[in-house]
Amino acid sequence: MSIRLLLADDQALVRGALAALLDLERDLEVVAEVASGDAVVPAVLEHRPDVALLDVEMPGLDGIAATAQVRAAAADVRVLIVTTFGRPGYLRRALQAGASGFVVKDTPASQLADAVRRVHAGLRVVDPGLATDSLVAGESPLTVRETEVLQAARDGSSAAAIAARLFLSEGTVRNHLSAAIGKTGATNRAEAVLTADGNGWL
Template sequence: MIRVLLADDQALVRGALAALLGLEGDLDVVAEVGRGDEVLDAARSSNAEVCLLDIEMPGLDGIEVAGKLARELPDVRSLIVTTFGRPGYLRSALEAGASGFVVKDTPATELAEAVRRVRRGERVVDPALAAESIAGGNNPLTDRERDVLRAALDGVPVAAIASAVHLSQGTVRNYLSSAIGKTGTTTRVEAARRAQQNGWI
């Protein structure tokens, strides 16, 4: 039996995944959590072998959790299962240490097979996303540009962004200008949204 942990902040999704995977004779859902910062403790106490992680969760996001698992519990594999099939997320997840990345509309039999393959040490990636990721290239934004764009997502004034990221307004304007150029957009809100759509922030 492969011992599986499910981490998703939506109880309905967790329940559906547990029910689907429970139909497989060789998969055993041994733990379910709703927060990213609960995964490591739950993985340890349940002796989970594969953790299915959503990306957007309170506490820690799935990519951060995959990184922690890779560092602290290297024998435990992580498989990102998300609604957010963005090429930048795929790249970030694999770089963090995730063994696989699939979207939530993956058929149940394919998801079960992905769990088996990840447990065997294989890497499993949604083929369409992989192609998109290669076509899209690397994230062109620096860490600081990403910080500034995250703060700009809601369309707040430059002063509010500067306060949020602890930089001067002039420095924020420089980062925004650079990010707008790199994303091929014309405003800071467009740049932030383009970066979010690509999974760069």
Template sequence: MIRIVVADDQHMVRGALAALLSLEPDLEVVAEAENGVAAVAAVAEHLPDIALLDIEMPDMDGITVAAKIRELAPSTRVLILTTFGRPGYLRRAMDSGVQGFVVKDARAPELATSVRRVHNGEVVLDPALAVASLSRGPNPLTSREGDVLRASADGHTTAEIAERLSLSKGTVRNYLSSAIAKCAARNRQEAARTALERGWL
């Protein structure tokens, strides 16, 4: 049996995924989690073969969870299943040790096949997303530029961002200017929107 932890913050989606996978004779859902922290705890407790994760979850996003799982349970393989088919997400997910990345409009038999393939050591990627990711290129934002732009997207002022990230206001302005230029945007709001749409944040 291939043992699976399913993590998705939407109760109905999570339940449907677990029910569909459990119909397969060789798949067993051993736990469900409604957020990133619960997903890490479930993997630590059950040490499943596969962690099936959504990206957009409260408390900790799926890509961060994947990186935690790689440290905590290196034998658990991670398959991301998401509505958000953004090229930047795919690149970040692969950097976090994810073995599979598929979008939620895949049919149930395709999902079960993806689980089996990832379990067998294959890398499974949504083809359209893989092409888009390659054509778009790598994330141009540095880690710090991303932090500042993310804080800016939450509506914080330059002074608030500086205090929150332990930076000077001048440094925050420099990071914001650089991020705005890299996103080919006119202002910080547009830059944050562009970065989010491309999966860079």
């Protein structure tokens, strides 16, 4: 009996390569491919895969939010995050969202196939280097609101623009930005965004 797989990655070449590699394995079968986070749950409900392999950074919904939705909509489907971005904060957030595994895209094909089998068997699979980095980096020091404000500041928006977007006062936005700058050890908000992004906290 084949293990049925769903692949979600916005890069068609990567998705195609992954599908081709996994289809070479006798016991694995790719039954669906999608290019955005928004398409994951509908495809899961339609194709009923055993394991969903999700990228983190996708248009619409990111892979971590999609993981939480998959777990809520189809609790029997396991999620394995396969990403270019081996950020410790991503690992922690993915596991909190219900992912069973987290590996990076340069994992050899045989190891990826093995990770799929282990996740399907109910085991947890985590890239060992990332697991260590995650322990060293620790949890995000930012509150939910500080995280939202920093995410909104990513594009260089003014405090007034961020305030309008998040339905906050400008003073509140400045306070959250100031707190986030302090907690990330940055000297300005651009640096705070870079630090938080680099750790996978955003």
